[in-house]
Amino acid sequence: MSNNEDMVKLYSGRILALAASIPHAERLDQPQVSAKKRSPLCGSTVTVDLSLENGRISRFGQDVKACALGQASASILGKKAIGRTRDEIETARDQLRDMLKSDGPVPTAPFEEYEVLIPARDYKNRHASIMLALEATLAAFDEASATA
Structure with a gap:
């Protein structure tokens, strides 16, 4: 497969549609906790704001400055974040x-939509950006635990 064909496969219409419609793509007013993660390789950043109730995300906001793959990942997380526990987010991250x-x-x-990112397996330099939203969410959970 040519390099151009690989790029077309990697940046599919589904990935671009996800990147263009990130849920909860704004910072929260008065979040309980916030965390920012940055990929040193590409410079992508994701900042996550959370409010928690009974160990579950009750409010979620994110500011995503990443490539289309990182944006698609944040979009998938944004659709499913409300109501999730730290363990559920950690499992999604690990999987x-x-x-x-x-x-x-x-x-x-509920994170099976990440299958859209299977073509990114061969692009190790994109993995960190893809992981940022989940990593920032876990860091925010950890910040909440540290201040509780």
Whole structure:
């Protein structure tokens, strides 16, 4: 497959549609906690604001400055973040990492839409950007625990 064909496969219409419609793509007024993660390789950043109730995300906001793959990942997370626990986000992060780095299976429900990013397996320089939204969300959970 030519390099151009690889890029077309990588930046599919589904990925571009996800990147163009990120849910909760604004910072929260008065969040309980915030965390920012940055990929040193590409400079992408994601800042996540959370409010928690009974260990679950009750409000979620994100500011995403990333490539289309990082934006698509943030979009998938944004659709499913409300109501999730730290353990659920950590499981999604671990499963996504395994899918990208070890040819593991697609993350389980409710995060199965990450399958759209399977073509990114071969682009290791994009993995950090793809992981940022989940990493920032976990960092925000950890900040909440540290200040509780």
